[in-house]
Amino acid sequence: xxxxxxRILATVxxxxxxxxxxxxSVRKNWDETEIKMAFAFPDVxxxxxxxxxxxxxxxxxxDRQDTLMERVFAPWVDMEEKMREAGLPxxxxxxxxxxxxxxxxxxxxxxxxxxxxxxxxxxxAGLPLRSEKRKGDMPLVIAGGPCGFNPEPIAPFIDAFVxxxxxxxxxxxxxxxxxxRRQNRTRREILSVLAGVEGIYVPSFYHFEYNADGTVKKFRxxxxxxxxxxxxxxxxxxxxxxxxxxxxxxxxxxxxRIMLEVMRGCTRGCRFCQAGTIYRPxxxxxPEKLLEQARELVCNTGWEEISLTSLSSSDYSAVRELTGRxxxxxxxxxxxxxxxxxxxxxxxxxxxxxxxxxxxxxxTFAPEAGTQRLRDVINKGVTEENLMEAVTxxxxxxxxxxxxxxxxxxxxETEEDLEGIVRLAKKVLAVGREVSRSKGRxxxxxSASSFVPKSHTxxxxxxxxxxxxxxxxQSFLKQRIKGKGLVFNWHxxxxxxxxxxxxxxxxxxAPVLERAWSLGCRFxxxxxCFDFSKWERAFQDFDLKPGDYAGRCYRHEDILPWDHxxxxxxxxxxxxxxxxxxxxxxxxxxxxxxxxxxGICTSLEINTSLVGGKTIEPVQDSL
Amino acid sequence: xxxxxxxxxxxxxxxxxxxxxxxxxxxxxxxxxxLPLAFTEGFNPHPRVSFAAPLPVGVEGEDEYMDLELETxxxxxxxxxxxxxxxxxxxxxxxxxxxDKAGPSLMGLVDQATYLAQNIRPFSxxxxxxxxxxxxxxxxxxxxxxxxxKRGTKPKNIRPGxxxxxxxxxxxxxxxxxxxxxxxRENIRPEEVLRNLGKGYLPLHVEDFRITRTGLYTADxxxxxxxx
Numbered sequence: 001x002x003x004x005x006x007r008i009l010a011t012v013x014x015x016x017x018x019x020x021x022x023x024x025s026v027r028k029n030w031d032e033t034e035i036k037m038a039f040a041f042p043d044v045x046x047x048x049x050x051x052x053x054x055x056x057x058x059x060x061x062x063d064r065q066d067t068l069m070e071r072v073f074a075p076w077v078d079m080e081e082k083m084r085e086a087g088l089p090x091x092x093x094x095x096x097x098x099x100x101x102x103x104x105x106x107x108x109x110x111x112x113x114x115x116x117x118x119x120x121x122x123x124x125a126g127l128p129l130r131s132e133k134r135k136g137d138m139p140l141v142i143a144g145g146p147c148g149f150n151p152e153p154i155a156p157f158i159d160a161f162v163x164x165x166x167x168x169x170x171x172x173x174x175x176x177x178x179x180x181r182r183q184n185r186t187r188r189e190i191l192s193v194l195a196g197v198e199g200i201y202v203p204s205f206y207h208f209e210y211n212a213d214g215t216v217k218k219f220r221x222x223x224x225x226x227x228x229x230x231x232x233x234x235x236x237x238x239x240x241x242x243x244x245x246x247x248x249x250x251x252x253x254x255x256x257r258i259m260l261e262v263m264r265g266c267t268r269g270c271r272f273c274q275a276g277t278i279y280r281p282x283x284x285x286x287p288e289k290l291l292e293q294a295r296e297l298v299c300n301t302g303w304e305e306i307s308l309t310s311l312s313s314s315d316y317s318a319v320r321e322l323t324g325r326x327x328x329x330x331x332x333x334x335x336x337x338x339x340x341x342x343x344x345x346x347x348x349x350x351x352x353x354x355x356x357x358x359x360x361x362x363x364t365f366a367p368e369a370g371t372q373r374l375r376d377v378i379n380k381g382v383t384e385e386n387l388m389e390a391v392t393x394x395x396x397x398x399x400x401x402x403x404x405x406x407x408x409x410x411x412x413e414t415e416e417d418l419e420g421i422v423r424l425a426k427k428v429l430a431v432g433r434e435v436s437r438s439k440g441r442x443x444x445x446x447s448a449s450s451f452v453p454k455s456h457t458x459x460x461x462x463x464x465x466x467x468x469x470x471x472x473x474q475s476f477l478k479q480r481i482k483g484k485g486l487v488f489n490w491h492x493x494x495x496x497x498x499x500x501x502x503x504x505x506x507x508x509x510a511p512v513l514e515r516a517w518s519l520g521c522r523f524x525x526x527x528x529c530f531d532f533s534k535w536e537r538a539f540q541d542f543d544l545k546p547g548d549y550a551g552r553c554y555r556h557e558d559i560l561p562w563d564h565x566x567x568x569x570x571x572x573x574x575x576x577x578x579x580x581x582x583x584x585x586x587x588x589x590x591x592x593x594x595x596x597x598x599g600i601c602t603s604l605e606i607n608t609s610l611v612g613g614k615t616i617e618p619v620q621d622s623l
Numbered sequence: 624x625x626x627x628x629x630x631x632x633x634x635x636x637x638x639x640x641x642x643x644x645x646x647x648x649x650x651x652x653x654x655x656x657x658l659p660l661a662f663t664e665g666f667n668p669h670p671r672v673s674f675a676a677p678l679p680v681g682v683e684g685e686d687e688y689m690d691l692e693l694e695t696x697x698x699x700x701x702x703x704x705x706x707x708x709x710x711x712x713x714x715x716x717x718x719x720x721x722x723d724k725a726g727p728s729l730m731g732l733v734d735q736a737t738y739l740a741q742n743i744r745p746f747s748x749x750x751x752x753x754x755x756x757x758x759x760x761x762x763x764x765x766x767x768x769x770x771x772x773k774r775g776t777k778p779k780n781i782r783p784g785x786x787x788x789x790x791x792x793x794x795x796x797x798x799x800x801x802x803x804x805x806x807x808r809e810n811i812r813p814e815e816v817l818r819n820l821g822k823g824y825l826p827l828h829v830e831d832f833r834i835t836r837t838g839l840y841t842a843d844x845x846x847x848x849x850x851x
Contacts, residue, residue: 003743003744006743006833007743007744007830007831009639009681010681010829010830011830015639015680015681016639016640016641016644016680018639019636019639020636021635021636021637021711021712021713022711023651023652023655023709023711248651250637250640250644250645250647250648250711251640251641251644252643252644252647256647298654299655299657300655301651301655302650302651302652302653302654302655302709303651303654304650304651304654333654334660334662334668
């Protein structure tokens with residue numbers, strides 16, 4: 001194999017993707033380790049290596065004496081072609097073992113458009129795609145991550161899903177697997193034990209009947225398994241393992257820096273945001289602990305930048321203290337501190353100014369919608385005044401490039417809201433012209449992504465805009481956001497449409513996915529690979545068309561394809577939020593002290609925990 | 624400030640990382656080794672590190688060089704030891720010596736390199752066939768390749784940059800040695816030479832060879848360690 005591989009590596013683009021051997025990568029003794037698990041990221045190395053979750057699980061599994069974890073990424077199309085030509089199976093980076101030699105393969109589900117890559121990787125590993133076809137000695141295929149909250153379109157391909165956070169769930173899985181294998185239990189028996197573990201969803205024990213229109217007619221589960229699977233969440237973020245010796249890639253990856261996770265979850269409650277639900281409750285880490293972890297990370301990695309990661313780092317209670325102390329401690333070593341997600345207000349810009357000794361080329365803000373009315377609908381607690389203060393501060397502090405993120409196709413959107421985007425962009429540019437010192441380089445970039453309704457959010461019942469509507473809105477903006485200093489970017493509507501189908505679809509889409517893959521679809525998130533016509537064909541072969549699920553309007557009383565998967569949030573609360581959205585009435589951030597009753601803290605029996613032992617008392621009866 | 628010339632080896636899995644990757648990797652090794660790195664001035668400070676000549680991706684380097692500046696002096700052997708302890712496998716620091724701060728740069732000094740190519744797959748070729756093929760190849764006045772530029776490609780004659788080329792066959796092993804112009808003035812890539820040898824002169828494919836750069840030299844054939 002080595003010889004064939006060497007020959008192949010001489011001919012593919014970026015061979016460093018397939019060699020491993022990075023600093024802090026772990027290669028344990030294969031024969032002396034009882035359980036071998038592969039972490040499979042269904043995208044290229046550069047994307048996968050930017051994922052903090054992988055580094056966390058890699059540490060936990062390799063720190064155990066009885067288990068090992070190795071990595072595998074989706075080979076880029078050139079590598080796939082050569083591997084298939086040479087009959088080379090998909091292999092792990094550390095030991096260069098065929099994927100089929102592992103006991104467990106764990107896929108991460110970060111975005112819907114990576115689903116065909118999962119099928120492709122299973123196939124490259126020589127494994128049957130469908131769970132029911134895999135034999136006793138073949139690896140168990142598990143998956144987790146945000147798309148695990150509606151995994152129905154890929155349910156027939158995966159043996160078990162992990163719902164929620166993996167830090168503790170991974171140990172439960174490994175323990176159950178080890179004990180049951182020692183007793184020579186069959187694959188089916190192991191899965192049935194796993195199905196009883198909190199947070200584990202084994203789809204083959206759950207059965208759906210669908211109506212002709214694709215909605216759920218009946219849902220039932222086998223007697224031995226719980227009717228509803230509740231997500232796993234960590235109680236205390238300071239007490240779970242955090243990788244302070246993460247793998248340092250050699251090659252240029254997307255996030256090539258220290259990722260210091262300051263908290264998990266977000267209190268804001270934007271109504272379109274799935275992450276806002278699935279990572280709740282907010283659990284902040286102790287700043288002392290973070291400083292200690294940062295110090296270790298600097299020593300162990302050699303990275304020259306510390307990025308404070310979370311869903312909304314400027315919301316972290318001790319953000320000012322933490323950034324100040326990090327800059328004091330590591331600034332002299334020429335190490336930057338960075339805040340990747342900035343809230344659109346003056347405080348955040350002030351913070352960015354303090355930490356970023358090096359003036360980055362751009363600052364990014366996400367007002368998401370063009371009018372206050374629509375921002376109230378989506379509960380984006382940002383006012384035009386906030387945004388103007390933020391960009392004024394940014395331009396006067398020397399930034400000359402400001403990026404603004406918006407969404408089009410949001411529920412209740414009208415032409416006025418689109419005009420609002422144009423108006424805001426021009427207003428921001430005008431502020432720049434007024435206050436910026438480098439007027440020549442001044443630029444405002446507007447990015448408009450298309451709204452995709454997601455499960456477990458107040459918009460889970462809402463239809464997505466049709467492709468034609470999205471394209472009409474894009475061209476509306478394209479025609480108006482132009483001229484000196486203005487740049488307009490947008491995402492391909494076709495990709496958003498498929499994302500919408502997969503995000504709210506059901507098991508009827510599994511054969512479509514399979515067909516799309518066999519027609520050659522992979523790397524669908526990459527414009528150079530994406531081929532909509534193949535997807536259209538795949539849908540057509542099953543009497544469906546793209547958008548059938550995305551454009552669906554569910555009723556509150558419908559059984560949703562993900563109703564058996566519990567993120568802790570109460571459905572009553574989501575319905576209430578949905579109605580409030582339609583009235584354009586906002587819901588306050590629970591950081592303010594008043595619990596809006598989403599039900600997550602009570603359901604999971606985990607409290608919101610803020611720096612200094614502060615918490616927010618949940619209302620007991622969630623609505 | 625003190626300036627050090629470092630001789631290192633880039634082999635095994637490390638041969639697949641690009642020159643830019645190497646820069647990053649070396650900086651991080653040096654940071655992990657807690658060397659008192661000297662940084663460039665300005666808004667975006669970078670460690671003062673410079674290299675002799677980029678190594679093509681996939682090619683091993685047995686005798687590579689870089690210059691590194693430190694804020695405070697460090698014993699040469701200690702520098703080697705610390706940098707080795709914090710470098711990934713495949714990157715090995717062989718030697719280090721302090722050099723004149725004002726001396727010429729590595730980039731300016733390097734003029735030629737020696738390469739060794741060995742087959743990784745068995746070929747049926749005898750010594751006479753190999754020697755004959757190389758002789759005919761070298762007899763050409765012009766060996767033109769299409770060189771990639773910012774705008775498409777343009778023809779380039781690589782023959783004048785081939786200083787020496789010879790080969791021997793030992794059983795199933797084919798060994799080809801080259802001395803090629805290297806550096807900013809003129810740079811000939813060893814894969815190009817092999818690829819063109821395979822075009823009608825000899826029945827070989829460049830992918831079937833493992834290439835090693837065995838040395839880097841000045842215009843008057845001196846080691847980069849000897850001048851400073």
